[in-house]
Amino acid sequence: MHPFDEAVRLEALPDGRWRGRTLESYWNMVSPFGGVTAAIALNGILLQSDRQGDPIALTVNYAAPMQQGDFEVGVRLTRANRSTQHWAVEIRQGANAEVMVNAIAVLAVRRDTWGFTEAVRPPAVSAAESRRFRPLTAMRWPAMYDVRYARGEVRTDSPDSLSYSWIQDAEPRAVDFLSLTAYCDTFAPRLFFRRSTFVPIGTVSLNIYFHVSADELARHGSEPIFGVAQGQVAHRGYFDQQAQLWGRQDRLLATTQQIVWYKE
Amino acid sequence: MHPFDEAVRLEALPDGRWRGRTLESYWNMVSPFGGVTAAIALNGILLQSDRQGDPIALTVNYAAPMQQGDFEVGVRLTRANRSTQHWAVEIRQGANAEVMVNAIAVLAVRRDTWGFTEAVRPPAVSAAESRRFRPLTAMRWPAMYDVRYARGEVRTDSPDSLSYSWIQDAEPRAVDFLSLTAYCDTFAPRLFFRRSTFVPIGTVSLNIYFHVSADELARHGSEPIFGVAQGQVAHRGYFDQQAQLWGRQDRLLATTQQIVWYKE
Numbered sequence: 001m002h003p004f005d006e007a008v009r010l011e012a013l014p015d016g017r018w019r020g021r022t023l024e025s026y027w028n029m030v031s032p033f034g035g036v037t038a039a040i041a042l043n044g045i046l047l048q049s050d051r052q053g054d055p056i057a058l059t060v061n062y063a064a065p066m067q068q069g070d071f072e073v074g075v076r077l078t079r080a081n082r083s084t085q086h087w088a089v090e091i092r093q094g095a096n097a098e099v100m101v102n103a104i105a106v107l108a109v110r111r112d113t114w115g116f117t118e119a120v121r122p123p124a125v126s127a128a129e130s131r132r133f134r135p136l137t138a139m140r141w142p143a144m145y146d147v148r149y150a151r152g153e154v155r156t157d158s159p160d161s162l163s164y165s166w167i168q169d170a171e172p173r174a175v176d177f178l179s180l181t182a183y184c185d186t187f188a189p190r191l192f193f194r195r196s197t198f199v200p201i202g203t204v205s206l207n208i209y210f211h212v213s214a215d216e217l218a219r220h221g222s223e224p225i226f227g228v229a230q231g232q233v234a235h236r237g238y239f240d241q242q243a244q245l246w247g248r249q250d251r252l253l254a255t256t257q258q259i260v261w262y263k264e
Numbered sequence: 265m266h267p268f269d270e271a272v273r274l275e276a277l278p279d280g281r282w283r284g285r286t287l288e289s290y291w292n293m294v295s296p297f298g299g300v301t302a303a304i305a306l307n308g309i310l311l312q313s314d315r316q317g318d319p320i321a322l323t324v325n326y327a328a329p330m331q332q333g334d335f336e337v338g339v340r341l342t343r344a345n346r347s348t349q350h351w352a353v354e355i356r357q358g359a360n361a362e363v364m365v366n367a368i369a370v371l372a373v374r375r376d377t378w379g380f381t382e383a384v385r386p387p388a389v390s391a392a393e394s395r396r397f398r399p400l401t402a403m404r405w406p407a408m409y410d411v412r413y414a415r416g417e418v419r420t421d422s423p424d425s426l427s428y429s430w431i432q433d434a435e436p437r438a439v440d441f442l443s444l445t446a447y448c449d450t451f452a453p454r455l456f457f458r459r460s461t462f463v464p465i466g467t468v469s470l471n472i473y474f475h476v477s478a479d480e481l482a483r484h485g486s487e488p489i490f491g492v493a494q495g496q497v498a499h500r501g502y503f504d505q506q507a508q509l510w511g512r513q514d515r516l517l518a519t520t521q522q523i524v525w526y527k528e
Contacts, residue, residue, distance in 0.1 A: 056468065056469070056502055056523060057325070057468060057469035057523050059323040059325075059368060059469070059471060061321070061323075061350055061368050061369075061370055063342060063343035063350040064343055064345065078327060078354070078363040078366050079327035079328055079362065079363045079364075079366075081328065084468065084525075086325055086327040086363070086366060088352070088366060090342070098343065099342040099343045099350070100343075102342050102343075102350060102352060102368055103368075104323060104325050104366055104367075104368055105325075106325055106468050106469050106523075108468075108501065108502070108525070110500040110501050110502075111500060111501050111528075112500060113498075113499075113500055113501050113526065113527070113528050114459070114498075114528060115497070115498040115499045115500065115503075116458055116497070116498050117496070117497045117498075117499070118424060118425055118458075118494070118495055118496055118497065119496035119497060160382060161382055194380055194382075195378070204320065204321060204348065204370050204372075205320070205321035205323070205370050205473075207323060207471045207521065209469075209502075209504050209521070209523045211497050211499050211502070211504075212499070213500060230382070231382055232381070232382055232383035232508065232516065232519055233379070233380070233381045233382065233383060233475050233516045233519070234377075234378075234379040234380050235377075235379045235381070235475050235476070235516075236374040236375060236376060236377055236379065236477060237372070237374050237375050237377050238320055238372070238374075238473075238475070239379075240473050240475075240519060242506070242519075244496065252496065252497045252499075255496055255497070255504060255506075255521075257471065257473070257519075257521060259320060259321050259370075259473045261348075261372070262377065263377070264375075264377050264378060
């Protein structure tokens, strides 16, 4: 079993909830890598027997740092119509089953329509010519990915936070909605491009819009995803990040944004 | 009382929930203007006696079109620590109290920190020199706002969907988190910049990051907000929109994104 599949694995409990367990290999600084946590929330939805359609929008709010060990996932269908489903997820942990994560999502059955891609994928050097990401601090999860930067470097007091990165699982794995969700959180924190001093940070909310159906995504395979990320503002304790995740043939697979707490 | 305050007004029920009533003057095509609905969800949080801090992140999922009449708002504090609160909101309606909207939010007490604004406000002609927005179809809510476009026009088959608009309440009102939330949904749907034929559309999820505290926002007063909006992709039934809301002295007040269903 691929370690990512092990990390997002959920076991059905008799009462309808699901149980998972944090994996040390995806550990961040004080909690699991947020990308895996977001993928676990989505997996809770995808495992539902009455689930219909593909993910369109996912928002994950990180309420408290998850602890090492077991956790429980509660999933609720809040509303559905013929082609759209609205879901709410809570990940709980500890003796008092406190909420560590709450998330909401929209799923839908996609139809063929007119469309356009207005975003333009910027030119960049290949993954082979890009620099392997070196995190600022000792963390386990970066070793589970092969992230290489074609533009942007942390700790360089750059005038901007724009980065281009090639992203794939260190051990090859065909991309799906779960791994794409995790990829959305692999971008180095924007603050550290602009500033070389380390300060504690933590994502409080992650938002993802998916722009492909499952079959379209499956066609991508296990090649690296190309990520473009930039921050717009850092003000009084919170900075943002926007990113695009591009697949083969200049297909925009997902767009994502997050807001991140920083200490000073 | 300003009509917007009337539209977002909630009355406490004995069981802890809140009751509101849709206002015809903010009616959209088949449901109330989504910006007001988002503001109602946020208002449910701001009215809580144990609420602490300012909104940082808000995600509103539109689960079903709200009907004319009364609705009930349920607000739940899912998790809190010393400086951060996580909230969940549901707006319900009808005999079976079905979920029409579900939302999650992060609030926090902001501290002074180092910061930067990387986004650049583009130059534009003044509000006086801009074109008043003319919606494609008969809707009530646009008359409640004074929205003028300095760049971009719907129904022109433009090569891009980038627009600059000046936004204010038609009847002047000092901006606060509630009206800023509503402003985030005043942008004409990106699809209609690229395409002149009308098709049914509907926002399914709206995400807002706030980049100011209440006292900083209060300093803006009732002058127009400058909005920059653009879509990145429209594919198989869903298109996105990203926007920045700028205040006086080039201050980035909020950034927002939404994903919108379209029929064909």
